[in-house]
Amino acid sequence: MNPRTATMLISAALFVLTLACAAIVFFPYYWMIVSSLEATSLFEWPPRLVPSSITMDAYVRIFTERDVFTWFKNTAFVASTTSIFCTLVAINGGYALSRFRTGSTTAFSIFILFSQLLPATLIVVPLYVIFRQTGLYNSLIGLAIADAAFVLPLATWLMKGFFDRIPVEVEEQAMVDGCTRLGAFYRIVLPLALPGLVVVVAMSFITGWDEFFLARTLISSQSNWVFSVGLTSFETQYAIAWDEMMAAAVVFALPAVLFFLFVQRYLVSGLTSGAVKG
Amino acid sequence: MRRVFARRFRHLELLPIWLLTPAAIVMSVILIWPIAQGILLGFFNTRILNYNAGRYIGLANYEVLLSDPFFWNSLKVTVYYGIASMGCTYVLGLSFALLLNRSLPLRGIVRTIFILPWAVPEVVAVLIFIWMLDAQYGVVNYFLVEAGFLDAPAAWLAQADLAMPALVLITSWHQFPLALLILLAGLQTIPREEYEAAMVDGAGAFSRFIHVTLPGLRSVNVILILILILNSFRRVTMIYAMTGGxxxxxxxxxxxxxxxTAFTYQKIGYAAAIGTVLLLILLMFSLVYFFTIIHVRRDA
Structure with missing residues (x-):
């Protein structure tokens, strides 16, 4: 066998190996979708790897018999509020970190790093008490504020990275033309940073959408449940309706996955550039 | 003229403070203030129902903690989980990064499939795995029995010695894309010439991996391993939704x-003491980690 055939064989083998790994990685997704569509009982042994026949019944049932609409509405509200609030705050903070080197910005950068060490459980215990005392407990607005605060350090840091890529000369030129510093920022720099802005909006939206732990702790009444909390309520009943649960999981995961795929390239470059420069 | 300059100077100094104020307020109220309260609560015997009746008890919570078997058990579990999930996540991430770091047909699609697990909400990942690991009808048991690894289906989440491996499995499935992406970005910074030079010297694939790839990933590894360990020490949602402990x-x-301790046993004071110990562990670990790294680098 000559070396060229050998190289080609190795490449082919590695390609097959890659596809096999991809199949294993994808399997839980496949199983979720198949289980939600399976027409006959899921409680059979051995499990059917390919469904014998397919039905949308479970999807119809979760929308008619469960509170999925309420959960969806609450989650959408919390995620959008988190996203808008977090982005508005992160834009300003990120710009300050990108353009100024003063005591306040250094202190803030150190705090952002430090915040990555804080255990969420230690925060949540007093936060629960504070929320009870201030009336933010069991309110979707309160939950959104808490979610936004938890994403804020990362969002600010990402925003700083996106502003860093825009040359300072852009603002200097605008200021020569008569803009104030703030005017140059909002009217000239911000539109240029639009792709980065979209990433921060999406990232904070996804975090607000997915969030479970704060919602579980800070929300009490069933009418205020978000999707992640509602989803786990299938579990506590006597027999778990796995087809309904998987159907609800698909409905819940879909927006998050789509948003993620939409921004992944930018999000990844923002997240990894810091680590790789090291 | 001078006044104009002075004004402009002051204006420039104040602007970053104004811009940072909203973020500082939000983070102080939701992150800093509770952390401070939490540390303080650790010295009180507060219970959740009669919050205002909590009394200052000095270091009593910490004394109880030192002789509390559940605390020592948790410490052991935390270290086990941290190291095991970091190791598995890293190995998966590195293996897949090496597979993807070559010219492949359909590279874009394959790469997307590999990062999909990260996109799914943690709660959903947990529910899928609870279903797949089901003792009676779980597909994982089916594969393991068919392949001859198990004689009979196992109750993964009900058995003390199997629950942790199951948790590590879920964690690494959900988290490896982060490692994969960071390592892939790291692999792409290693100059091609170094591989070519190694090949000229007659190094095989394994030797190139040991002598070129691993040293080239060094600075990326330092950050990635820290991130993975800190994340697993702080992880709540996944463990809570899956086993509740x-x-x-x-x-x-x-x-x-x-x-x-806070919400099931309602002892917030004691819970705050445990949380404060966790915070101290995270701080100490990060500091020691960085000092060791800097030290090792200087020696090298």
Whole structure:
């Protein structure tokens, strides 16, 4: 066998190996979708790897018999509020970190790093008490504020990275033309940073959408449940309706996955550039 | 003229403070203030129902903690979980990064499939795996029995010695894309010439991996390993949704113990003391980690 055939064989083998790994990685997704569509009982042994026949019944049932609409509405509200609030705050903070080197910005950068060490459980215990005392407990607005605060350090840091890529000369030129510093920022720099802005909006939206732990702790009444909390309520009943649960999981995961795929390239470059420069 | 300059100077100094104020307020109220309260609560015997009746008891919570077997169990579980999930996540991430770091047909699609697990909400990942690991109808048991690894289906989440491996499996499935992406970005910074030089010297694939790839990933590894360990020490949602710390406290990390002590046993003061110890561990670990790294680098 000559070396060229050998190289080609190795490449082919590695390609097959890659596809096999991809199949294993994808399997839980496949199983979720198949289980939600399976027409006959899921409680059979051995499990059917390919469904014998397919039905949308479970999807119809979760929308008619469960509170999925309420959960969806609450989650959408919390995620959008988190996203808008977090982005508005992160834009300003990120710009300050990108353009100024003063005591306040250094202190803030150190705090952002430090915040990555804080255990969420230690925060949540007093936060629960504070929320009870201030009336933010069991309110979707309160939950959104808490979610936004938890994403804020990362969002600010990402925003700083996106502003860093825009040359300072852009603002200097605008200021020569008569803009104030703030005017140059909002009217000239911000539109240029639009792709980065979209990433921060999406990232904070996804975090607000997915969030479970704060919602579980800070929300009490069933009418205020978000999707992640509602989803786990299938579990506590006597027999778990796995087809309904998987159907609800698909409905819940879909927006998050789509948003993620939409921004992944930018999000990844923002997240990894810091680590790789090291 | 001078006044104009002075004004402009002051204006420039104040602007970053104004811009940072909203972020500083939000983070102080939701992150800093509770952390300070939490540390303080650790010195009180507060219970959740009569919050205002809590009394200052000095270091009593910490004394109880030192002789509390559940605390020591949690510490052990936390270290086990941290190292095991970091190791598995890293190995998966590195293996897949090496597979993807070559010219492949359909590279874009394959790469997307590999990062999909990260996109799914943690709660959904947990529910899929609870279903796949089901003792009676779970597909994982089916594969393991068919392949001859198991004689009979196992109750993964009900057995103390199997719950942690199951948790590590879920964690690494959900988290490896982060490692994969960071390592892939790291691999792409290694100059092609170094591989070519190694090949000229007659190094095989394994030797190139040891002498070129691993040293080239060094600075990326430093950050990635720290991120993975800190994340697993702080992880709540996944463990809480999956086992709540059980069975028989086999998956009760310090994070979960803090939460359960506060909300199941209603002892917030004691919970705050446990949480404060966790915070100290995270701080100490990061400091020691960085000092060791800097030290090793200087020696090298």
């Amino acid at each position: 059980g069975p028989a406290r086999a998956t009760e990390t310090l994070s979960i113990l803090t939460y359960n």
